[in-house]
Amino acid sequence: xxxxxxxxxxxxxxxxxxxxxxxxxxxxxxxxxxxxxxxxxxxxxxxxxxxxxxxxxxxxxxxxxxxxxxxxxxxxxxxxxxxxxxxxxxxxxxxxxxxxxxxxxxxxxxxxxxxxxxxxxxxxxxxxxxxxxxxxxxxxxxxxxxxxxxxxxxxxxxxxxxxxxxxxxxxxxxxxxxxxxxxxxxxxxxxxxxxxxxxxxxxxxxxxxxxxxxxxxxxxxxxxxxxxxxxxxxxxxxxxxxxxxxxxxxxxxxxxxxxxxxxx
Amino acid sequence: xxxxxxxxxxxxxxxxxxxxxxxxxxxxxxxxxxxxxxxxxxxxxxxxxxxxxxxxxxxxxxxxxxxxxxxxxxxxxxxxxxxxxxxxxxxxxxxxxxxxxxxxxxxxxxxxxxxxxxxxxxxxxxxxxxxxxxxxxxxxxxxxxxxxxxxxxxxxxxxxxxxxxxxxxxxxxxxxxxxxxxxxxxxxxxxxxxxxxxxxxxxxxxxxxxxxxxxxxxxxxxxxxxxxxxxxxxxxxxxxxxxxxxxxxxxxxxxxxxxxxxxxxxxxxxxxxxxxxxxxxxxxxxxxxxxxxxxxxxxxxxxxxxxxxxxxxxxxxxxxxxxxxxxxxxxxxxxxxxxxxxxxxxxxxxxxxxxxxxxxxxxxxxxxxxxxxxxxxxxxxxxxxxxxxxxxxxxxxxxxxxxxxxxxxxxxxxxxxxxxxxxxxxxx
Numbered sequence: 001x002x003x004x005x006x007x008x009x010x011x012x013x014x015x016x017x018x019x020x021x022x023x024x025x026x027x028x029x030x031x032x033x034x035x036x037x038x039x040x041x042x043x044x045x046x047x048x049x050x051x052x053x054x055x056x057x058x059x060x061x062x063x064x065x066x067x068x069x070x071x072x073x074x075x076x077x078x079x080x081x082x083x084x085x086x087x088x089x090x091x092x093x094x095x096x097x098x099x100x101x102x103x104x105x106x107x108x109x110x111x112x113x114x115x116x117x118x119x120x121x122x123x124x125x126x127x128x129x130x131x132x133x134x135x136x137x138x139x140x141x142x143x144x145x146x147x148x149x150x151x152x153x154x155x156x157x158x159x160x161x162x163x164x165x166x167x168x169x170x171x172x173x174x175x176x177x178x179x180x181x182x183x184x185x186x187x188x189x190x191x192x193x194x195x196x197x198x199x200x201x202x203x204x205x206x207x208x209x210x211x212x213x214x215x216x217x218x219x220x221x222x223x224x225x226x227x228x229x230x231x232x233x234x235x236x237x238x239x240x241x242x243x244x245x246x247x248x249x250x251x252x253x254x255x256x257x258x259x260x261x262x263x264x
Numbered sequence: 265x266x267x268x269x270x271x272x273x274x275x276x277x278x279x280x281x282x283x284x285x286x287x288x289x290x291x292x293x294x295x296x297x298x299x300x301x302x303x304x305x306x307x308x309x310x311x312x313x314x315x316x317x318x319x320x321x322x323x324x325x326x327x328x329x330x331x332x333x334x335x336x337x338x339x340x341x342x343x344x345x346x347x348x349x350x351x352x353x354x355x356x357x358x359x360x361x362x363x364x365x366x367x368x369x370x371x372x373x374x375x376x377x378x379x380x381x382x383x384x385x386x387x388x389x390x391x392x393x394x395x396x397x398x399x400x401x402x403x404x405x406x407x408x409x410x411x412x413x414x415x416x417x418x419x420x421x422x423x424x425x426x427x428x429x430x431x432x433x434x435x436x437x438x439x440x441x442x443x444x445x446x447x448x449x450x451x452x453x454x455x456x457x458x459x460x461x462x463x464x465x466x467x468x469x470x471x472x473x474x475x476x477x478x479x480x481x482x483x484x485x486x487x488x489x490x491x492x493x494x495x496x497x498x499x500x501x502x503x504x505x506x507x508x509x510x511x512x513x514x515x516x517x518x519x520x521x522x523x524x525x526x527x528x529x530x531x532x533x534x535x536x537x538x539x540x541x542x543x544x545x546x547x548x549x550x551x552x553x554x555x556x557x558x559x560x561x562x563x564x565x566x567x568x569x570x571x572x573x574x575x576x577x578x579x580x581x582x583x584x585x586x587x588x589x590x591x592x593x594x595x596x597x598x599x600x601x602x603x604x605x606x607x608x609x610x611x612x613x614x615x616x617x618x619x620x621x622x623x624x625x626x627x628x629x630x631x632x633x634x635x636x637x638x639x640x641x642x643x644x645x646x647x648x649x650x651x652x653x654x655x656x657x658x659x660x661x662x663x664x665x666x667x668x669x670x671x672x673x674x675x676x677x678x679x680x681x682x683x684x685x686x687x688x689x690x691x692x
Contacts, residue, residue: 004453015647056644058640060642080640080643081644081646081647081648081649083644083654084645084646089644089645090644096635096637096638096641096642097638097639098642099660099662100658100659100660100665100666101655101658101659101661102663106642106655109647109655110645110647113645113646113647114646147659147662148659156335164645168645168646176534254296
């Protein structure tokens with residue numbers, strides 16, 4: 001069993017023009033284990049993506065206080081690639097496009113990155129795994145010979161993120177708005193991929209605006225985040241309550257003094 | 265480069281050429297070129313100052329190279345030269361029977377004097393083109409002559425391998441003359457390497473005369489050594505409805521000036537020029553790649569991609585020159601440089617000289633750093649920074665690499681690039 005612990009995490013982002021550091025996360029606490037699916041919901045501009053990018057190690061986010069522990073080991077000073085090899089994966093909202101590198105070549109390189117030099121995956125083994133996952137995600141084999149994300153539609157990119165997830169098999173997958181821009185069919189396919197990963201050796205932190213995704217990937221724990229903090233934690237039912245009452249309702253129930261960006 | 269000061273004059277040059285059993289017309293050509301030199305200048309490479317480089321010597325020595333030093337790098341090389349010594353010529357009988365000529369240039373000068381006299385530095389690169397071209401004509405040391413008579417088509421490329429002999433101090437002025445007759449179709453792979461570590465100059469010219477409706481594709485893989493300062497000039501003259509396509513891998517280790525131009529002389533002629541360059545260490549490389557539209561309805565396309573490492577410098581000038589009267593012509597170009605080091609210098613300059621209204625012309629140029637978003641994405645999947653960078657660079661060069669027609673050349677180029685990137689990073 002693997003664990004991911006976030007302790008009193010404070011994160012700032014520096015504005016490039018003004019050089020002014022702005023605090024986005026203001027003390028986040030969260031503990032998860034493999035075998036669990038957690039969802040984080042929250043209004044726009046509340047720090048959900050900041051949390052996932054900080055856990056992965058994006059350079060723009062500075063941890064000013066607190067810690068992130070993967071299996072008891074602090075990872076805040078680790079480079080991105082090392083965190084990935086230790087078992088973290090971030091399904092991105094806007095995956096990069098890279099011309100000249102095929103999807104298949106990239107997948108193999110990524111799978112081999114965690115393996116020892118004398119234990120690289122064989123071509124046969126790789127293709128077998130690839131075929132199985134392509135099938136499950138309803139993707140054509142032709143997609144793997146295309147250049148990485150280049151010219152992919154929004155839906156194809158999201159599917160490709162899930163394909164990578166299934167091939168790399170991390171301990172923890174952070175999925176950042178994996179449902180944005182997806183029609184209902186694509187949403188089902190993506191959910192199928194994540195559900196196929198469920199098990200004792202996999203945990204996921206799913207970031208979403210909408211309860212809809214959680215009908216397909218039923219979470220064990222739901223957290224509500226507002227203004228850089230987790231303000232409420234519950235079970236799958238909490239997402240449904242939220243859908244009914246909205247973020248303003250939750251805020252007022254909890255008597256929080258938080259301005260919502262999109263509030264009229 | 266010897267400490268001993270040497271001088272050269274017309275008389276001495278004549279004697280040296282006579283020793284070499286050259287015909288009178290060639291000796292006259294040498295002497296005329298020698299006398300022109302003082303009136304000419306180095307070719308201008310915008311934003312690249314190499315005025316202080318010594319690019320010419322005043323010696324002409326006939327040297328023998330030790331053929332035991334050589335192992336051919338290409339499978340089934342058709343012609344292999346080391347320094348001034350021709351090691352092998354293997355023209356398939358089928359081609360010889362069709363009248364194809366492939367031989368070293370000095371043999372051709374005596375065996376096919378009319379052909380060589382007609383085309384050698386008369387049409388594509390005249391001897392008075394610039395100082396370094398006239399120096400080349402005066403001090404020519406070696407070369408290759410490929411003549412493909414009208415209507416001959418070849419399935420397999422002609423492979424030429426030229427090795428500079430730097431196991432000794434010797435000048436290396438090598439000339440490749442390619443004449444493509446009417447309606448011919450063929451490709452040539454030219455590979456140039458250096459054997460040995462002596463400081464030497466290299467002055468390598470390639471002329472392509474592409475006659476009406478011929479289709480010629482030339483892939484060049486330049487890998488001259490670190491201690492070679494090189495001037496490389498390649499030029500094609502393209503006749504009516506003919507096409508010349510260049511793929512040039514500038515993978516030299518030393519300071520280099522590249523001067524590539526294709527003249528679309530007659531109506532309907534086409535050319536494209538793809539250039540890939542990597543510079544590292546303290547290397548300085550300046551490259552002009554130009555296509556000149558002279559005939560009507562001609563089309564030229566230039567694509568240059570470069571990667572610069574360490575403290576090196578790379579300048580790409582793309583020159584699209586459409587002369588008055590070349591109506592209905594097209595001139596496209598894209599020049600891009602990727603900076604892998606903050607201490608490296610890159611320039612990508614599109615130069616459009618257009619003297620005709622009825623044309624289509626476009627250009628793009630950029631000098632930039634590795635896309636951090638791409639790097640982060642790859643690293644978030646566990647790839648090390650070095651591996652991720654290599655993939656991003658491969659992606660950047662992909663536009664040129666994927667367009668190289670020969671798979672052999674493409675694979676070779678990719679492996680050279682990987683090696684250079686590895687070396688460049690170690691240097692840091």
